[in-house]
Amino acid sequence: RMRCSRFRRLRRTISFSLRLILFITIPATVALIVLREPIISVLFQRGHFDAQSTALTAQALLYYALGLWAFSTIRVIVSAFYALQDTKLPMRAAAAALVVNVAASLILMFPLRHGGLALATSIATAANVAILTVVLRRRIGPFFGGDFLPSLGKTAAASAIMAGCIGIAWRLFPWNVEAAAGERLAALAVYIGSGGVAFAAAATLVRCTEMMDILRMLRARMARR
Secondary structure, three states: OHHHHHHHHHHHHHHHHHHHHHHHHHHHHHHHHHOHHHHHHHHHOOOOOOHHHHHHHHHHHHHHHOOHHHHHHHHHHHHHHHHOOOOHHHHHHHHHHHHHHHHHHHHHHHHHOHHHHHHHHHHHHHHHHHHHHHHHHHHHOOOOOOOHHHHHHHHHHHHHHHHHHHHHHHHHOOOOOOOOHHHHHHHHHHHHHHHHHHHHHHHHHOOOHHHHHHHHHHHHHHHHO
16 A cells, blocks of 8 residues: 555646646747757857857757657656666667668668757657656556646647747848848847747646746745745
C-alpha cells in the first residue's frame, strides 16, 4: 500500500512537470519555427555572416525546434528513473538513441544536408523519450492523468492563436532580411511582443491550468511584497 501511494504521488508529479514544461515548450517551438529567420538574423547577421548564412542556419533551427519538446521532457523522465534508483535503463536508452541518431544522420544528411543532422538529433531524442516513457509506464502505471490531454489541447490552441497573431504582425511590419540591424531588431520585437501577449491572453481565456498556476504564483509573490 505504501508503495502504491509513492507511485501515485510520483505519477502526479511527473504529470504536472510534463504539463508545465509542454506549456512552455509548445509555444516556444511554434515561435522558433515561425520566427527562425528573424531570430538568427538579429542574433548573428553581421560581417561575413550574410543573409544566405542566416537562411542556412535558420534551416537547422527549424529541425532542432521540432525536437524541443523531447529535449525538455527527457530530463523529467530520466529523473523519475533516478528516483526509482535505476540508472542503467536511462543509459541503455541513451545508447539506443545514439544508434538512431547515427542511422538517421546517414539517411537524412544527403537530402537535407546540415538540416538532416539537426533533424536526426531531434528524432533520436524523441526515440529516447519514447523508450523511457514506455518502460516507466509499465513500472509505475499510467502517468498521463485525465487532465493531461485537455491541457495539451488548450496549450496547442493558444499556440495556434499566437502563430496567427505573429502572422498578422508580420504582414503589418514585413520582414526584410537586408534591412539595418536596428530595423530588424524592432521588427522581431514586434513579432515576439504580439505573439507573447496573444498566447498569454488565449491561455487565460481557455483557462489553461498551467496559466492559472503561474498567475496564482505571481499574485502570491506580489502579496508577500
